[in-house]
Amino acid sequence: MPVYEHTYRNYEGVFRHRFRWWIVxxxxxxxxxxxxxxxxxxxxxxxxxxxxxxxxxxxxxxVQDPNHPMAAVLSRLEGITVKSSTFFDFINFQTPxxxxxxxxxxxxxxCNDFRNNLMEIYFSKPLRWHDYLLGKxxxxxxxxxxxxxxxxxxxxxxxxxLLPSWELAREAVDMASASLLFSLVLVVPTALAVLAxxxxxxxxxxxxxxxxxxxxxxxxxxxxxxxxxxxxxYLGLSYPLAVMRLGQDFxxxxxxxxxxxxHWPFLLLAVTALIxxxxxxxxxxxxxxxx
Amino acid sequence: xxAVVEVKSLSKWFGEVIALNNLDLEIGRGVTGLLGPNGAGKxxxxxxxLGLHAPSRGSVRVLGGPPRNNAAVLRRIGYCPETDNFYxxxxxxxxxxxxxxxxxxxxxxxxxxxxxxxxxxxxxDRMHDPVEEYSKGMRxxxxxxxxxxxxxxxLLLDEPMNGxxxxxxxxxxxxxxxxxxxxxPVVVSxxxxxxxxxxxxxxxxxxxxxxxxxxxxxxxxxxxxxQPHTIHVSxxxxxxxxxxxAGEGHILALELRDDGLVLRTSDPNRCYDLxxxxxxxxDPLVRTIECADDSLQAVFDYLTKK
Amino acid sequence: xxxIEIDDLTVSYGGEPALNGVSLxIDEGALGLLGPNGAGKxxxxxxxLGFLxxxSGSVKVFDLxxxxxxxxxxxxxxxxxxxxxxxxxxxxVSFLTYCGxxxxxxxxxxxxxxxxxLNYVGLGxxxxxxxxxxxxGMLxxxxxxxxxxxxxxxLFLDEPTNGLDPxxxxxxxxxxxxxxxxxxxxxxxxxxxxxxxxxxxxxxxMLAKGRILSQGSIESLTGALERQYEVRVRDNDAAYAxxxxxAGCVQRRMAPSDTLLVRVPAEMKEDAFFELARAxxxxxxxxxxxxxxxxxxxxxxLGKETSDAGV
Numbered sequence: 001m002p003v004y005e006h007t008y009r010n011y012e013g014v015f016r017h018r019f020r021w022w023i024v025x026x027x028x029x030x031x032x033x034x035x036x037x038x039x040x041x042x043x044x045x046x047x048x049x050x051x052x053x054x055x056x057x058x059x060x061x062x063v064q065d066p067n068h069p070m071a072a073v074l075s076r077l078e079g080i081t082v083k084s085s086t087f088f089d090f091i092n093f094q095t096p097x098x099x100x101x102x103x104x105x106x107x108x109x110x111c112n113d114f115r116n117n118l119m120e121i122y123f124s125k126p127l128r129w130h131d132y133l134l135g136k137x138x139x140x141x142x143x144x145x146x147x148x149x150x151x152x153x154x155x156x157x158x159x160x161x162l163l164p165s166w167e168l169a170r171e172a173v174d175m176a177s178a179s180l181l182f183s184l185v186l187v188v189p190t191a192l193a194v195l196a197x198x199x200x201x202x203x204x205x206x207x208x209x210x211x212x213x214x215x216x217x218x219x220x221x222x223x224x225x226x227x228x229x230x231x232x233x234y235l236g237l238s239y240p241l242a243v244m245r246l247g248q249d250f251x252x253x254x255x256x257x258x259x260x261x262x263h264w265p266f267l268l269l270a271v272t273a274l275i276x277x278x279x280x281x282x283x284x285x286x287x288x289x290x291x
Numbered sequence: 292x293x294a295v296v297e298v299k300s301l302s303k304w305f306g307e308v309i310a311l312n313n314l315d316l317e318i319g320r321g322v323t324g325l326l327g328p329n330g331a332g333k334x335x336x337x338x339x340x341l342g343l344h345a346p347s348r349g350s351v352r353v354l355g356g357p358p359r360n361n362a363a364v365l366r367r368i369g370y371c372p373e374t375d376n377f378y379x380x381x382x383x384x385x386x387x388x389x390x391x392x393x394x395x396x397x398x399x400x401x402x403x404x405x406x407x408x409x410x411x412x413x414x415x416d417r418m419h420d421p422v423e424e425y426s427k428g429m430r431x432x433x434x435x436x437x438x439x440x441x442x443x444x445x446l447l448l449d450e451p452m453n454g455x456x457x458x459x460x461x462x463x464x465x466x467x468x469x470x471x472x473x474x475x476p477v478v479v480s481x482x483x484x485x486x487x488x489x490x491x492x493x494x495x496x497x498x499x500x501x502x503x504x505x506x507x508x509x510x511x512x513x514x515x516x517x518q519p520h521t522i523h524v525s526x527x528x529x530x531x532x533x534x535x536x537a538g539e540g541h542i543l544a545l546e547l548r549d550d551g552l553v554l555r556t557s558d559p560n561r562c563y564d565l566x567x568x569x570x571x572x573x574d575p576l577v578r579t580i581e582c583a584d585d586s587l588q589a590v591f592d593y594l595t596k597k
Numbered sequence: 598x599x600x601i602e603i604d605d606l607t608v609s610y611g612g613e614p615a616l617n618g619v620s621l622x623i624d625e626g627a628l629g630l631l632g633p634n635g636a637g638k639x640x641x642x643x644x645x646l647g648f649l650x651x652x653s654g655s656v657k658v659f660d661l662x663x664x665x666x667x668x669x670x671x672x673x674x675x676x677x678x679x680x681x682x683x684x685x686x687x688x689x690v691s692f693l694t695y696c697g698x699x700x701x702x703x704x705x706x707x708x709x710x711x712x713x714x715l716n717y718v719g720l721g722x723x724x725x726x727x728x729x730x731x732x733x734g735m736l737x738x739x740x741x742x743x744x745x746x747x748x749x750x751x752l753f754l755d756e757p758t759n760g761l762d763p764x765x766x767x768x769x770x771x772x773x774x775x776x777x778x779x780x781x782x783x784x785x786x787x788x789x790x791x792x793x794x795x796x797x798x799x800x801x802x803m804l805a806k807g808r809i810l811s812q813g814s815i816e817s818l819t820g821a822l823e824r825q826y827e828v829r830v831r832d833n834d835a836a837y838a839x840x841x842x843x844a845g846c847v848q849r850r851m852a853p854s855d856t857l858l859v860r861v862p863a864e865m866k867e868d869a870f871f872e873l874a875r876a877x878x879x880x881x882x883x884x885x886x887x888x889x890x891x892x893x894x895x896x897x898x899l900g901k902e903t904s905d906a907g908v
Binding site: 007008009010011014015016017020023026027030031035116117118120122123124125126127288 | 646648669685687743747
C-alpha cells in the first residue's frame with residue numbers, strides 16, 4: 001500500500017504540439033469571456049444584427065406580399081428595401097462597435113504581458129515569437145469578423161431562405177464574398193494597428209488613446225488636404241474612408257465617395273497593415289530575448 | 292541625548308484592520324534592524340515615522356518633532372523605499388537631482404549633491420544613462436543616493452540590499468556602518484536576517500502589529516536562556532558521549548549523528564559546564580560546540596512561533 | 598554524459614562579449630551560479646534556453662545542441678525568472694493550465710498537473726482567486742509552480758527568495774532542496790545571497806566579466822582555515838580575551854556579535870580554549886574550527902578583500 005508522499009508525480013502524459021498559436025487564441029478568449037464590459041460590448045454589437053433581422057423579415061415577407069395589411073405602410077418606410085447595399089451598410093455601421101471591441105480586447109494584449117514580466121515566462125516554454133504573434137492577431141481578427149462578416153453572412157442566408165430564387169441565390173454569393181472581403185479589409189489592418197500600438201506603448205490606456213488619436217489625426221489630415229488642394233481624391237488618405245471606398249467597390253456601389261481607382265486605397269491599407277505587422281514582429285522578437 | 296524616534300502608545304487601524312497595536316518604542320543612535328514577518332506592521336510603522344499616515348492613537352516623534360506635514364523634520368530624513376519606481380525617461384543623475392530640487396536645494400547645489408551622492412554609491416560612470424537600462428542593483432544604488440544626497444540626520448532603509456551582488460552588499464554594509472559611526476542613526480528593515488546580523492546587534496522585532504522584542508540580539512537571546520536550548524556537539528565517539536550525558540537530569544532529548552550529537556537541554560548553564568569539562572584532556576569527548584539557537588533567525592523563529 | 602556541456606563559449610550581447618571562452622560541465626545535483634552583476638550569469642542562462650546565439654563555441658543540453666534544438670530544450674527545462682511576474686486578471690489555476698498547455702499538455706493533463714504542483718509549492722485555496730490579490734510570496738510560489746509543471750529534469754532558479762519574509766525564505770529554500778535531493782532534478786540556483794546557496798547547493802561555479810573564475814564543490818571552497826577557531830564565552834569577555842592574548846593568540850571580534858575569531862600559535866591545543874575559560878570564570882558557549890565562508894571564497898576569487906577574512 002503506497003504511503004502518501006508530499007510531492008508531485010512524474011509526468012507520464014504526452015506532450016503534443018499541434019498549433020501552438022491556437023492555444024494563445026483560446027486563452028485570450030477565455031480571459032475576455034470573463035470580463036463584464038466585454039460581454040456588454042458583444043451585446044451592443046448585436047443590436048444592429050437584431051434590427052436587420054427584423055428588417056429582412058419585414059421586407060421579405062410583409063412588403064413582398066401585396067395582400068398583407070401592413071405592406072403598404074411598411075413599403076413607405078425609407079430604407080426598408082433589402083438590396084446589396086443593405087449588407088454594405090450593415091458592415092459599415094458595425095464599424096464603430098467593432099473598433100471599440102478590438103481596442104478593448106487588444107490594447108493591453110502585448111503591453112500588459114511586458115508590464116507583468118510574462119514574456120520571460122512565455123518564451124521559456126516551447127513557444128516561438130510567431131506563435132505568440134499569430135495567436136494574438138488571430139484572436140483580434142476572429143473577434144472583428146464575428147461582429148461583421150459572420151452576422152452579415154447569416155443575414156444574407158436569412159434573406160435567401162425567405163425569398164428563395166436562383167437569381168437571388170447567385171446574387172447572394174456575390175454579396176457574401178463582398179461582405180467577407182469588406183470585413184477583412186476592415187478588420188485586419190485595424191487588428192494589426194491595435195497590436196502595433198499595444199507593443200509600442202507602456203500601458204493599455206496609452207495604446208488605446210494613441211490609436212484613437214492616430215485615426216482622428218489621419219482623417220483630419222486627409223480632410224484638410226482634400227479641402228485645401230480642392231481634390232476629393234485626397235480623402236482616400238483617410239483610413240476609414242479608404243476602407244469604405246473599397247467596400248463600395250466590392251459591393252459595386254456607385255457613386256463612390258471619391259473618384260479614384262480602387263488600388264490606391266488598397267495600397268494604403270496594405271502598407272499600413274504591413275508596417276504595423278513589422279513593428280509588432282520586431283517588438284515581440286526582441287522580447288524573446290528577455291532583458 | 293534624546294532618541295531619534297519616539298513612539299508612545301501608537302495604534303493605527305485601517306477600517307477594521309489594526310496594523311499597529313499600542314506600540315511603545317524608542318530608537319536611538321547607531322544601526323537598528325527592523326524585523327518582522329509580512330503583515331507584522333513594519334511598513335505601516337515606517338509610513339507613520341515618515342508622516343505618510345497619521346496615528347489613529349498615540350504619538351510619534353522623529354528627531355524631536357511629529358513628522359506629519361512637518362517639513363522641518365521631513366527634510367532631515369533620508370528614505371530609501373523598497374519599491375522600484377522611477378520617472379520614465381530619466382537618468383539616475385537626473386532622478387537624484389530632481390529629488391534634491393524638491394527637497395529645496397537650488398540648481399547648482401542640487402547638481403553638486405547629486406554628483407556626490409552618485410559617487411558615494413559608485414554610480415558615477417553610469418549615472419547619465421537612463422534608469423530603464425539599469426540592473427536591479429544599480430537602481431538600488433540610485434535609490435540610496437537619493438536618500439543620502441541631502442545629508443540627512445536620520446536614514447530609513449527598506450530592504451537596501453535587494454538585488455545587490457555580494458560585493459555591492461559588502462559596500463552597503465560598510466557604508467551603513469560608516470554613516471552610523473559618523474553619528475547618523477540608520478534604521479534598516481530587512482527580511483534577510485543574517486544580513487541584519489552582520490551590520491547590527493540592535494533589533495526591533497514586530498509581530499502582529501505589536502512589539503515583541505527590542506534590544507541587542509545577545510540580550511534577547513539571554514532572555515531566551517530560560518527556555519530549552521538546542522546544542523550541536525561534534526565528537527569522535529558520539530555514542531560514548533551520549534552515554535556520558537544521558538544520565539544528566541537537564542538533558543531533554545538526544546539525537547545521534549555520525550559526527551556527534553544534538554542535545555536539547557532545559558538548563559543551558561549546567562549543560563555547557565558539563566560540555567566544557569568534557570572538552571578537556573588528551574582525547575576529549577567534545578570537539579566542537581555550536582548552539583542552534585544562536586542566530587537571529589533562531590531568535591526570530593522562537594519569538595514568532597509562540 | 599553531463600546534463601549541460603559548455604565548450605569555449607563566446608556570446609555577445611549588446612555589442613560586447615558577455616561570455617568569453619566559458620567552458621563548464623554541469624552534472625546532476627544542485628549548482629550555485631555566482632557572480633557580480635554583469636558577470637554574464639543571465640547571458641549564460643539565456644544561451645542555454647536558446648535565446649542567444651553563440652558567436653563561437655558550443656552549448657549542449659541533454660546532448661541537444663543549441664540554439665538549433667532550443668524548443669526541445671525548453672520543453673525539458675524549467676525556468677523561474679527573477680522579476681516579479683503576474684497575470685492579474687486570472688487565477689493561478691488558469692495561469693498554470695495555460696502554461697501546461699503551452700508545454701503541449703492536453704487540457705485535462707494540464708488541469709491535473711496544475712493542482713498537483715500547486716499543492717507541492719504550498720498554494721492553498723487562494724489558487725482560485727485572481728492573481729492580483731496575491732502577496733509576493735504567493736506569486737513566487739506560482740512562479741516556481743510554472744517551472745515545475747512539466748516535470749523538468751533541469752531547473753533554473755534566479756533569486757527565488759526575492760521579496761519573501763524570513764519564514765517564506767526558509768520554506769522556499771527547503772522546497773528547492775527537496776526538489777534537488779529527492780526528485781533527482783538538477784537545480785541551478787543563481788543568487789547573490791551566498792548563505793542561501795550554501796544551504797541548498799553542493800557545488801558552485803563563479804563567473805566574473807564573462808569568464809569562469811572558479812568552480813568546485815562548496816566543501817572544497819569553504820575548507821577550514823588553518824589554526825583558526827571561532828569561540829564565544831558566556832561572560833567575562835575581557836578577561837578571557839586577555840588570557841588568549843597571553844597565550845600568544847591573535848584575535849579579532851566578529852562584529853557585531855561577541856564571537857571571536859582566534860588564530861592560535863602552533864603549540865596550542867584545542868582544549869586550551871576550555872581551560873582558559875575556566876580560568877576566566879566563564880564557560881565556552883560556541884567553539885569550532887573557523888571555515889572560510891562562501892562569501893570569503895567568492896571575494897578572494899574576485900581578488901578583493903572583505904571584512905570577513907581571517908586574522
